[in-house]
Amino acid sequence: MEAIEALNSRRGVLAFKPAPVEPDKIELVLQAAANAASPANLQPWAFVVVTEPELARKMAGYLVRTQADCVFRALLGMPDDVTERQMRVYAHFENAPCFIVLCLQPKVDFALPSHREALHNWYLVSLGAALANLMAAAAALGLGTRLFGAFGLEQEGQELKDLLGIPADVTAVAATPLGYYDEDSADTPPIQNPADLAAFRRGVPDTLPGLLRGRLPLDAVVHKNGW
Numbered sequence: 318m319e320a321i322e323a324l325n326s327r328r329g330v331l332a333f334k335p336a337p338v339e340p341d342k343i344e345l346v347l348q349a350a351a352n353a354a355s356p357a358n359l360q361p362w363a364f365v366v367v368t369e370p371e372l373a374r375k376m377a378g379y380l381v382r383t384q385a386d387c388v389f390r391a392l393l394g395m396p397d398d399v400t401e402r403q404m405r406v407y408a409h410f411e412n413a414p415c416f417i418v419l420c421l422q423p424k425v426d427f428a429l430p431s432h433r434e435a436l437h438n439w440y441l442v443s444l445g446a447a448l449a450n451l452m453a454a455a456a457a458l459g460l461g462t463r464l465f466g467a468f469g470l471e472q473e474g475q476e477l478k479d480l481l482g483i484p485a486d487v488t489a490v491a492a493t494p495l496g497y498y499d500e501d502s503a504d505t506p507p508i509q510n511p512a513d514l515a516a517f518r519r520g521v522p523d524t525l526p527g528l529l530r531g532r533l534p535l536d537a538v539v540h541k542n543g544w
């Protein structure tokens with residue numbers, strides 16, 4: 318698949334087939350992630366790859382639970398019936414055969430105290446670049462991914478860190494399933510009406526579809542030769 322097609326066709330996948338992902342394909346997506354740019358080549362990332370079936374099932378259960386509790390209930394303020402409805406799309410999520418957890422691991426500490434915040438932001442930008450590479454490579458290989466960050470809203474993901482033995486000085490920033498999928502993830506999303514996005518109100522279910530659907534038109538987010 319062409320790079321542009323892989324980037325533009327990628328959509329978050331939630332319904333996976335249980336078939337395991339071939340180890341060489343997992344390696345290819347990790348290689349693409351680790352080839353991302355980072356400030357001064359500091360490569361502030363580490364990846365935990367989960368393929369052991371029982372552990373993968375635990376990961377899936379944990380991500381689904383924190384999705385309901387931390388995103389729909391706490392972050393978006395949705396009532397239980399709306400949360401339950403929204404969670405139906407995660408019904409086949411437990412089949413996901415593989416998970417990759419993206420961690421922030423600063424390898425060296427040389428920054429002046431006044432530079433620490435900027436460096437931390439740069440690190441997060443690099444992690445985003447690594448994740449974008451990973452998801453595009455997966456799409457090119459016919460594999461689905463879906464970025465999950467919700468667990469970070471609950472004790473900064475300590476339960477996940479405990480499950481996977483992630484050291485205390487390493488931050489688990491995001492996780493994605495990786496696998497073959499059932500759903501048609503390549504549907505072009507509709508152009509989002511900027512008014513629908515702006516209308517979203519926490520705890521108001523009617524405004525949720527406008528938040529979750531489509532993409533803003535490019536001319537709403539791109540400013541040419543000045544804002």
Ligand SMILES: Cc1cc2nc3c(=O)[nH]c(=O)nc-3n(C[C@H](O)[C@H](O)[C@H](O)COP(=O)(O)O)c2cc1C
Pocket residue numbers: 327328329330384388463464465466467468529
């Ligand atoms: C930083 C970040 C955190 C996210 N966290 C979650 C999450 O916890 N659960 C989830 O289902 N999707 C999560 N997503 C996925 C977005 O909801 C999804 O990318 C967005 O709705 C656009 O859909 P698409 O990926 O299918 O294009 C996250 C995305 C980003 C960039």
